[in-house]
Amino acid sequence: MAATDPDLARRNRRLGFIAGGVAASMVGLAFASVPLYAIFCAVTGYNGTPQIGGVAPGATDQRVTVRFNANVHPSLPWKFAPGQGPETLALGQEGMAFYTAKNLAQTPVTGIATYNVTPEVAGPYFHKVACFCFDEQTLEPGQQVEMPIAFWVDPKMAEDPGTRGIRTITINYTYFRTLADAERAGALAKAGEHVGKRTELVSPAGPQTATP
DSSP: OOOOHHHHHHHHHHHHHHHHHHHHHHHHHHHHHHHHHHHHHHHHOGGGOOOOSOOOOOOOSOEEEEEEEEEEOTTSOEEEEESSOOEEEETTOOEEEEEEEEEOSSSOEEEEEEEEEESGGGGGGEEEEEEGGGSEEEEOTTOEEEEEEEEEEOGGGGTSTTTTTOOEEEEEEEEESSHHHHHHTTOGGGTOTTTTOEEEOOOTTOOOOOOO
16 A cells, blocks of 8 residues: 555654754764874874884784883973873884873974984884884864874894893983073984974864863
């Protein structure tokens, strides 16, 4: 039996509501995926994000603990800290960590990070695949961001007589306001050729209001 006009109208309205709900859900997912896409680019190097360190060769039997340190030069009105504690992983295994930075000023502020690894003899074996330290970062007033670092420790460290006994590595980051500040502090020489670029970092959570 053919559907009556009122039945057909109700059915069309129902289909319209369902289609509208699906479309709204897709739009919501698209917006939610923007910060995830930004992190994906930062970690994988997709869309032109710089990478160094090559591909991790794969996990071995020996393990190492990586500690994360954070410092801020007095001229930079930022709060900067690691987002997690030490991470233990196998040599050759890729790891990931996050640092959190927040602009405490009432104006946009650009910062630049330098880094070093301790003990120093482990430095050549610590490979950063992706890192916020590759670029300057500009934060809006009160903006807080999570910044990723992807890394791996070369299994060859276990073959070097000078490093085979190392079980803990610390990566130290110091944020400066300017290259001149970093140079005066003696940190610029260790920063590498990547220092001096300028990139605005998109916050996964969007700009946030600073708290006292």
